[in-house]
Amino acid sequence: MGRETPGYESPQVRAIWTLALLDVFGLTVIIAAVSAVLEIGLLRDLQDGDAVSISKTTGNDDRQRIVSSLYFLTFVSTVVAFCFWMHRVSRNPSPLGAKEWRFTPRWAVICWFVPVMQLMRPYQVVREICRGSREEAPGPS
């Protein structure tokens, strides 16, 4: 990677972090889903009038609290890593030769959080990044 292409910086390291955190977050989502299923079962028992011990309900609440905290922490970390990765990859299309690149890295990240804009602009940004990063797109002369 010692060749001179001014401005290009590989997103590899940020991608590794993002993918690792996406793995952890995905696992947390599955754990949260299992916990939700268990809670629904407990609520069904209560609704049917079955005897449910206090320890079982407090245990359920404790488990849900822990899972929610884990979910929040992994979600925030994943979003932060994703934003860093998005900032990096949205800087690269111009050094890679994309001529019609119209999004600044800052806006490529911010658009994911702006209401209404987040419905369409992230898709446009990612589409443009893909287009500018494809092998057949013209490189710098």
Added chain:
Amino acid sequence: MRITAGLVALARLSLMLAAVVLAFVMVRLITVLQDEKYRGL
């Protein structure tokens, strides 16, 4: 009522899992595309 809330939470978690899979594919794909193109320059 709380059972409905639980089911809604479950539906939201399913959507989130789909979003995670989508993001995973996107991150891998774009990173590989950019590095491949850089190597080809």
